[in-house]
Amino acid sequence: MPELPEVETVRRDISGLFVGDTLRRLVVTGRRTVRRHDPSLLARIEGQELVGVARHGKFLCFDWGAANVLVAHLRMSGQLLAATAGDAAVAHTHAVFAFSTGRELRFVDPRTFGELFLASAPQGAGAGPPRERVSELAHLGPDALAAEPAQLRAALAGRRAPLKSLLVDQRVLAGIGNIYADEICFGAGLRPDRPGGALDPAEVGLLARSTQVVLEAAVAARGSTLGDQQYRDVAGEAGRFQLQHRVYGRSGLPCVSCGRRIERVRWGAKSAFWCPGCQR
């Protein structure tokens, strides 16, 4: 389940390996991979140079110059893997970016929730953050790694929904999913089912700080690869942050901080792991 730290790891890997290279051909074979528009439009970026790769929340934006931005979202099971032309394709390979160097970037996605699309009306090439250049991303809140405490305070004010529901709402903060919402709440010492608007200013400060600390540590560890092995970096390697999870997936195990059993609460289709000793 790629969230911000995993997507940022992929972004950095792709930047290092492919920026400056020219796309020779893009072959999309997945029927659902490009579903927002006519897939033949992707021919526009063939022959273009990859100028840069940006990220907002869990979205990747490939800048091909000439106002062409290709957006990618990995959703649940998407991977972007480096390969060499001629390498055998793994199952569920839905798109192949073939560069003139002979290297390839392959989009692999068993559950097919992931997608690729060309930004409909990017406002000029090169300049400005993705959220302002790509209309499809305009609904997203500030990127969770760059969010200011004041933005978080404003986004939570008056909201009665559980804190975790707000953290995973991409309109509030972009980039946080199930794993990191739990870890961030633990780091802040806040129950995930607290109504978001009920936090006092000091608690919002703790939440903002925990968001930065957790996400930065997760990026440094190159993301979390769970037991299902679904997240892999561009080289196919697993992340290491799962070794530092303090609550996610640990129900019934003793809290690393206070020793009480980690609990799992459910509401609707969502659930959260939390420590009744450390979070209030």
Next chain:
DNA sequence: CGATTATCCTGTGCGC
């Protein structure tokens, strides 16, 4: 607004 449910999809891991 918020709570809830459904949709998309496949690999895994469980119970029987």
Next chain:
DNA sequence: TGCGCACAGGATAATC
């Protein structure tokens, strides 16, 4: 050993 099924969940839409 094998079958069937619940589960996993990110984004989005619909309904109440």
